Amino acid sequence: MSAFLRHTLRTSLLRNASIPLRCRPTPAPLPRPMAMFRPVTIKLMSTNVRLPTKPATLQCQIRSVASQVSGRPGSQTLEHAATNVKEELGNSASDLAKVIAGANMTSDAITDHGGESFYGITSKVAHEVPTHLMVLGLSGGIPYIAASGTTLWLAKQAQIAASGAAVKLDPGVALTMLDQALNFQVAYGAVMLASLGALQWGFEMAAYGGHKGYARLGIGLAPMLVAWTSLGMQPMEALVIQWFAFTALWYADSKTTMAGWAPKWYSQYRFYLSILVGTCIIASLAGTSYWGPVAGHGFLSHELDELREQRRQNMPQKHGLIMGPIEAIPAGVDSDRFTRIHDRSKD
Structure with missing residues (x-):
């Protein structure tokens, strides 16, 4: 029997066989309970990666920070924006406190004072000053x-x-x-x-x-x-x-x-x-x-003419000024006198 006829006969027998003779599919394994999940550590290029134990759907629901992969903003709502702003301000205040504290900012030294916060770090270091x-x-x-x-x-x-x-x-x-x-x-x-x-x-x-x-x-x-x-x-x-x-x-x-x-x-x-x-x-x-003024030492020095004019207005008696209806003004060039006294209310 040729190889072609042998292959054709074998194929027809398998197609006409009864259902029990066919290969049954392997049943899918039952899902493991959530309590049996354990953290798994994978060593990848000398870096330990710790896989999360929570489902991915749960992590997506509680995530409130920006995604580093997709580049989408983490503040999807006003509540998320307020949370992110509060966290950033807290981190900035904590960094400022660490700069102020210098070397004395170990984590075990601030656990009794509100954690790694501005108050916790500064309070701990302030208590250590004699x-x-x-x-x-x-x-x-x-x-x-x-x-x-x-x-x-x-x-x-x-x-x-x-x-x-x-x-x-x-x-x-x-x-x-x-x-x-x-x-x-x-x-x-x-x-x-x-x-x-x-x-x-x-x-x-x-x-x-x-x-x-x-x-x-x-x-x-x-x-x-x-x-x-x-x-x-x-x-x-x-x-x-x-x-x-x-x-x-x-x-x-x-x-x-x-x-x-x-x-x-x-x-x-x-x-x-x-x-x-x-x-x-x-x-x-x-x-x-x-x-001012600062006796000539100020950055914004006041002009002397402005000060003199202001004093002349506030203290006219010391500058020969007497307020009233009568005024003395210089006479004209053709006049035979130097000063002319007149009533300002009539002129």
Whole structure:
């Protein structure tokens, strides 16, 4: 029998066979219960990928963040948008707190203070700052706050006196008092800068974190040079220089804290002092520039002609002006007299 006939006969027999002789399909396995699901770990290129145990449909229902694959926005509704904004703000505040805290931001240290939040991190680090250092450090800023408040008050009084509204206060005296208040604030700020820089010398002498040599000594010397140099400047320019110096010194102290050159709480302790001093400097600069004048030292200097005209209007008696119906005006060129007195109500 040829191969072609053999193949044809076999095919016809299989087609005409009864149903029980046919191959039955393999039944599908029963689904496993949800309780039997276990996390499966797949090692792919030295990276452990942990497969989720929840169904994909459930994950799609509870997902409220943007899809990194499809690029679709995660805020499908206003409720989702509010949730995403709240999460982003919380993460930003937490990152800011970690920057302020420097190196002291371990997860086990903040579990009792609200987790990895701004309050949790800052509260934990603030409790680790020695109480006597915190009290004395913030108390040292009280004279600086008083100096800034005095500067604002005297700037307002100088502006009133220069305009002629205050008869009892001479403009020269008001400007002199304002200049003295600004010089006191600059001098006190220079002392604070030099003291904060000297702390780095103390850490080096105590070999905290090991001897660092000229690197740490240079960090402590730089604010001293800036502080004493600012004493030879005009008060307004000196306050600007000191503001940048306080900010740069806090940044340097934060980096040295993270490097282990200072105690873990030192970065946040310095942050409180920098915020206090920086706010006072900005308030003094803003108030003095807004009200002025500052005896020639202000950024927004007032023109003398405008001040004289304003004083002439507010204090006419001191400038030979007597308001009334009669007015004396220069006579004409053809007149035989120099002054003509007339009634302004009739002319």
